[in-house]
Amino acid sequence: MPQLNGGGGDDLGANDEMISFKDEGEQEEKISENVSAERDLDDVKSSLVNESESSSDSEQAERRPQTRPDLESYEKARDYFSEALRRQQDGGFFKSPHYPGYPFLMIPDLTNPYLSNGSLSPSARTYLQMKWPLLDVPGSAGLKDSRSPTPGHLSNKVPVVQHAHHVHPLTPLITYSNEHFSPGTPPSHLSPEILDPKTGIPRTPHPSELSPYYPLSPGAVGSIAHPLGWLMPQQGQHMYSIPPGGFRHPYPALAMNASMSSLVSSRFSPHMVTPPPHGLHQTGIPHPAIVSPAIKQEPSGDNISPSMKSPVPPKKEEDKRPHIKKPLNAFMLYMKEMRAKVVAECTLKESAAINQILGRRWHSLSREEQAKYYELARKERQLHSQLYPGWSARDNYGKRKKRKRDNKPDSKPEDFSIRSKKQCVQYLPSEKMCDSPASSHGSMLDSPATPSAALASPAAPAATHSEQAQPLSLTTKPEGRMHHHHFSLAGKASGSTQSTTPILTRPIPFTSLHPSMLSPPSPFHQAALHSHHALFQSQPLSLVTKPTE
């Protein structure tokens, strides 16, 4: 049990050297890797400081509003918010991606530019007692994934001390959960009952279940206090007074959690707040998991499974039928969290490139670290299923334009046919030590995350084939691309089903990458990198665009 008691905030931030646990020899390697990583990270601290002060705020502020004006602004805002918090939290310094655990949430300066009426002093750091998301939920045993580890077990493996200068990366997932901030017994209204959608048994939702991603419908929770009600008394009252076990709105998202919207609207700078779109809460900020049809058009409105459909759904309603997004998986959560950091560390903004890095780093995470995300993802899925019992991932099929998958029928297995026919860009290496996703030796050669992830979290899928055999799918590219590869590694020798797939690596894509971006290289990685870079040294430094077809 991740220290529910938490001992209050006693050890909060007290232990910088919080070492998780080394249960396997591999840990030692990890440690060395981390040390290396931190050393690299130090290099960018100064730059990050500047960025955090200048670019992060203004730059992002400018960028956000452009993309999706209003309806998705909440997501943007939320990320923006969390990122802002994080940046302030660690002063723009990126520390090793160790996220010691959830039990405590440290709320940073609340009087930041995005918080209009924060009441805490800029220097005030509020340590909040939190509960481990996995902590058992009374009466929810039936919902629990049998594969999931016992919370206690897990907690034993996860550090429970939150670094004083490091907000948990999943803060955005946590911050909006109410009750987290009330060490004591929460008011009765904060303990809404939830009818277990499967068992029908009333249960008290664990705070951690009140995911910010999925607003709880009135019927689901009865009433919900403002997630940050303790920060904003004037708006802290719960908006819903529906009795426990009351009606369940067919589309919980439609009955958006007002508390969330008020949070956003009141916490973000004016420019973040957009006029209320039709049919939405006055704030116009929908739940992250919901995408208004205005944004994501729903051709037929059949995305909602029968069970989700309202008994009396006016056709108009169908048009408004929200797009219920899939719950984010572990990697998505990780990506969402780390993207900002990666972007900040490199000048490149291309998501595709960033994602490559993130994928690389993901594989470099320790099993414990990954386990956190797996666990969180599991909780998200669980919560999602509770909120949208009838929802199916299938419902979203066809909602977005068909991705061009050229699984060419004619492509032979040895073509290691890849899905994408074209590769976006090739970047030549710089002398800088860069983390080339394409050259992800680690991923290709050792794929550390694979088994570990599964081990770390029972909820974690037994490493999928793709992960096992294709740690990085970018290693497999259309044959045409090969001509443009400056470098390639021998395929991973393994008995995996896809071992025949040649492992290709591209030149380091990002000349702008900072060494700190590298995932902690193991000795093996370093050796590989060494040779890798040696090979690249003769390569001209240029940007090769769009090779093949």
Place this chain on the structure above:
DNA sequence: CACCCTTTGAAGGAA
């Protein structure tokens, strides 16, 4: 402006 690219993981359907 819509889609592509890129990553991993989850889910569901097809074989």
Place this chain on the structure above:
DNA sequence: TTCCTTCAAAGGGTG
């Protein structure tokens, strides 16, 4: 059971 496909986020790039 295995394989395949789609989507989830994100934002620059592309046609």
